[in-house]
Amino acid sequence: MTSQDMASETEAETDDDSLVTTDPGKGGLDENDDRGSVAQTGAGTVIESRDLDVFYGETQALQNIDLAIPENQVTAMIGPSGCGKSTFLRCINRMNDLIDIARVEGSLTFKGKNVYDTDVDPVALRRRIGMVFQHPNPFPKSIYDNVAYGLRIQDKTENMDEVVERSLKKAALWDEVSDRLDDSALDLSGGQQQRLCIARAIAVDPEVILMDEPASALDPIATSQIEDLIEELATEYTVVIVTHNMQQAARISDKTAVFLTGGELVEFDDTDKIFENPESQRVEDYITGKFG
């Protein structure tokens, strides 16, 4: 297992266990963890999985995944359809909890805290790990209300107008929508909707952003806008992105994880290394299109 190398670099940051909350409605997050200083340390590990197995009923979707995702970098996940990339992503913010038959074994830590511990509140966890889905899914509300959604549910309503504007600017959407914030989000084009979903995710200032094929439903221009955006985001956020597009992974990511059929992680390394000189023959075959 080549993926083991990364795990050794882990500096477990046990800076807080504020995922643990006694009030599930409010998600007792304290916002005073000093992220600025962490950013200086470069490639500290934020998310780390060890021996992670995931089952849907009887079928196993992921086997023995060991993976360490570095902070403030873009980590790409590639692999053939059905190999468990989305499943892994959903494990990180416990969206798998919403699937009744899904069962997770092993450990997955976020900032040193196992997110599957019984005292972790998944709602509080998801407030720190944002997610963007494969198909744009804005709410049938106004553009403004979409971006403000997370702020409202998390009671972060001071300076809401400013935060909305800042998020839309970061998502490179402000210029297109600034004069029609009260229009329905469903009137936007697909690419604009996806950028709106990104704005919605970053409005609440998460620490990690998970993206599941965010550009798969978009045309090349919208795709390249999203790619620029992702590179931009990586200066502030840790980004984990699933993609079927090799060039995309090569262009925007710092690290790449290759999953292959059967739910195993075959190789995890620097993106350059994976694309130029992969260890495993199967990965090379997959990347060059001989297989998968």
Add this chain to the structure above:
Amino acid sequence: MATKAPTQTEFGEVSRIKGIVFKYVSFVASIVGILALGVLLAYVFWDALGLESAGTGWYLAYTGTLLVPLLAFFAYARTRPEVVAGAFELFSLTLAGVMLTVASVIILSIIASPAVWFAYFLTVVGPLLALFVYGQYEREATWVGLAMLLTLVAGPVVGTLGLGILTTLGSLLGSPGVYFLSLVIPGAALAAFLAAERFDASRRLSLGIGVALPALAVVAVPLVDTVPAISRSVWLIALVMLGLPVGYAVANTARTRERRSAFALPVIAVAGFLAGGAIVDAIGATKPSPWLDWQYLTSSPSISNAAEAGLYPAIIGSIFLIVLVSVFTFVFGVGAAIYLEEYAPDNGVLGTATRIINVNISNLAGVPSVVYGLLGLGIFVNIEAQLGPLTYGGFGVGTVFTAALTLSLLILPIVIISAQEAIRSVPSSLRQASYGMGATRWQTIRNVVLPRSLPGILTGTILALGRAIGETAPLIMIGAATTKFSPPAGLFSKLTAMPMQIYAWAFLPGEDFRYGVVAAGVVTLLIVMLTMNSVAILVRNKYQQEAN
């Protein structure tokens, strides 16, 4: 055999005989039912309106002044969907406003005296309205919902405790004063709000509207006093309950240019009636002698004199039922649907239990209404239970409360199923988006699921209500009277309902009863149901537009 072997230039032919036969068979099948119902309704209207005795002159006059212009309008509107929508909105909101007025007058004057209403307005309704408005403006105040819930719980308690003082206050004001404060003022605020928010009226204009309504209420009082049938209180109630919906419909229609010709419909209707009446008087034609007239709607039933018979107590009984049943079914039905769809687990032992419950709700929807009547008789009338110091002795034979509970049980499965359907149709990607943002289950339901499914829930509930008010069997089972000479005076007083009264008349020996009076009752019932259904359609269209 029908397909020839295709050659280079010919494609051959595929037989469509079966398809064509099937198409016409389905067409006939669908027409037969509608035709049968149409013929029956035509008969009923014919009898109810006494059209038989009208002379040729009458027919000619109204054909010329009313029927032909109406048909011309329909022909004109046929290709203009905007006009149809406008006309439909004007028509159904006016009708709904009339019913709302009647219902409010009845409920405000029968259930609660103006003073008691005022007490609860001050402690429950008023604060709720204020909080709601505040919540609309201050989107950031998340405590508003909780405060509303608290008011709903604490308000009635406070109101009951302070009933003495508060009713004295209400009596000092007098009933017109009470309605002015509790209906006209909030109504004016609502009108101003709608003008500003919905119709983008200028600040001045909306303020003007907000001031004009109370001013009109006061200024028109001398005029109203000259009409003995309308008391000052009725005037104030009607101004709000009828004036607001009609005003809304008018403003909404006037706003869109393409819709404006919809105003031709009310103009044609009113002018046609007046002109027709004038012509009939001028040429001295025989008028019809309708059974369904003002006297019919406002007098008590008679079993000996058809000309004096009226539906008043039954109408009041039905209105009580509609109001109570809609509250019960909405609360319990939507609550159950939300639980089953959003909270109940899909797997494991509990999942099996959920599935069993779901299947049985579908079964319950098919249980005959007599059986529900029996259930009502059993648990709401007959059971006596002693729970420590509490004695439960049922809610009385044939009372309003028993009847409302029984009918609620009857339609609850339908309401639950349609609400579940509506909730299920909310795309799961929206739920995922909400959970992914770190929303709790309740926040997701409140902000994403409910707004999206409300049109479906409302339509299902209103259609089910239509079924409830047409039921007789359960009412017979719980011992509701078929004929009552006075309307119910409270929740635990006996009632009769429209279908019950119609049923009673249908078996009297006099021809006038069996044809005229019954027909008039059926038409009244149908008008109530059709109004409810058109309001359901309006509500659905409204929310569907908003959801898109």
